[in-house]
Amino acid sequence: MCQQPAIPLINHNIVFYGAGSMAEAIVRGMIARNVVESGRIIMLNRSSSERLAELRSRYGVLGYNAPESKLEALRTAPVIVLAMKPKDAAEALRTLGPLLSPDQLVISVIAGLTIRTMQGLLGNPQPVVRSMPNTSSSIGLGATGIAFSKEVGEESRRTALNIFEAVGLTAVIDEERMETLTGISGSGPAYIYYMMEAMIAAGIRGGLPLEQSRELTVQTVLGAARMVQQTGEEPAALRKKVTSPNGSTQAAIEVLERGDFFETVISAVNRCAERSREMGSALEKELH
Numbered sequence: 001m002c003q004q005p006a007i008p009l010i011n012h013n014i015v016f017y018g019a020g021s022m023a024e025a026i027v028r029g030m031i032a033r034n035v036v037e038s039g040r041i042i043m044l045n046r047s048s049s050e051r052l053a054e055l056r057s058r059y060g061v062l063g064y065n066a067p068e069s070k071l072e073a074l075r076t077a078p079v080i081v082l083a084m085k086p087k088d089a090a091e092a093l094r095t096l097g098p099l100l101s102p103d104q105l106v107i108s109v110i111a112g113l114t115i116r117t118m119q120g121l122l123g124n125p126q127p128v129v130r131s132m133p134n135t136s137s138s139i140g141l142g143a144t145g146i147a148f149s150k151e152v153g154e155e156s157r158r159t160a161l162n163i164f165e166a167v168g169l170t171a172v173i174d175e176e177r178m179e180t181l182t183g184i185s186g187s188g189p190a191y192i193y194y195m196m197e198a199m200i201a202a203g204i205r206g207g208l209p210l211e212q213s214r215e216l217t218v219q220t221v222l223g224a225a226r227m228v229q230q231t232g233e234e235p236a237a238l239r240k241k242v243t244s245p246n247g248s249t250q251a252a253i254e255v256l257e258r259g260d261f262f263e264t265v266i267s268a269v270n271r272c273a274e275r276s277r278e279m280g281s282a283l284e285k286e287l288h
């Protein structure tokens with residue numbers, strides 16, 4: 001279970017600029033861990049007041065979409081988390097740049113958006129953090145990659161780490177590795193869900209009721225992940241322990257091998273990384 005800090009760790013306002021799935025996952029995780037008071041979280045959305053009302057009632061956060069309140073929140077927050085889709089990022093950064101003072105920290109969760117492009121679109125060498133979290137942050141089991149611009153001081157580094165450590169594991173990495181990390185942990189939950197969809201479907205086709213097939217699949221994935229974590233054994237070693245010579249598992253693995261499962265997963269991770277770079281290049285073009 002998560003430990004609950006007695007005193008909220010974060011005692012300043014955090015603005016989420018973009019109030020979609022990823023912003024909600026981080027906010028939910030932080031509030032569940034009690035690391036920040038909900039009144040310190042301000043969520044901004046482009047237009048949907050229903051979405052903000054939903055977030056306010058679910059988490060007790062503040063939510064603004066009126067232009068003046070948004071600008072005021074952006075001007076004054078010590079920390080701004082950029083959490084819109086890449087296609088909306090350039091316009092948002094251009095709006096944000098002139099509002100900021102040099103001590104405000106901008107943390108992006110946007111896939112592909114580089115530190116250089118961020119600072120270029122802001123129009124100044126603002127301290128910025130490039131991060132790549134995942135949606136499991138909402139239950140405190142996130143995995144977040146973090147890279148800092150050279151302008152980020154020790155206190156701001158700690159601030160960014162506090163946010164993401166509150167919602168899971170963090171890995172400080174060189175920015176050049178961020179696309180690979182996106183391919184593993186940023187998008188990774190979707191690959192596991194896809195695998196689970198297939199396992200559940202197979203159970204149903206084999207005659208198991210949906211609920212049973214679902215429960216068995218969930219427990220299997222959870223148990224397998226915990227086994228790797230708690231035993232410290234390599235996945236390959238644990239796989240061997242399940243695989244009796246000439247048994248049922250071996251037969252199943254042979255089918256996966258015929259489908260080139262191992263290399264297919266690696267290709268998927270590589271394509272994800274490449275797509276992140278493509279999105280980053282599209283944003284970089286906005287500089288010119």
Ligand SMILES: NC(=O)C1=CN([C@@H]2O[C@H](COP(=O)(O)OP(=O)(O)OC[C@H]3O[C@@H](n4cnc5c(N)ncnc54)[C@H](O)[C@@H]3O)[C@@H](O)[C@H]2O)C=CC1
Pocket residue numbers: 017018019020021022023044045046047083084085086088091092109110111132133134135186187
């Ligand atoms: N969903 C995921 O699993 C992950 C997403 N990300 C990144 O998070 C970012 C957001 O993704 P999602 O939350 O999935 O998208 P989403 O579509 O659920 O949310 C984006 C939100 O930003 C709002 N928005 C757009 N422009 C705005 C503006 N100018 N001012 C205020 N609000 C604005 C939209 O109205 C929308 O509510 C993306 O850049 C993505 O690369 C990163 C890691 C994982």
Ligand SMILES: O=C(O)[C@@H]1CCC=N1
Pocket residue numbers: 111182186187
């Ligand atoms: O699919 C996307 O582009 C985002 C980035 C990582 C997870 N979702």
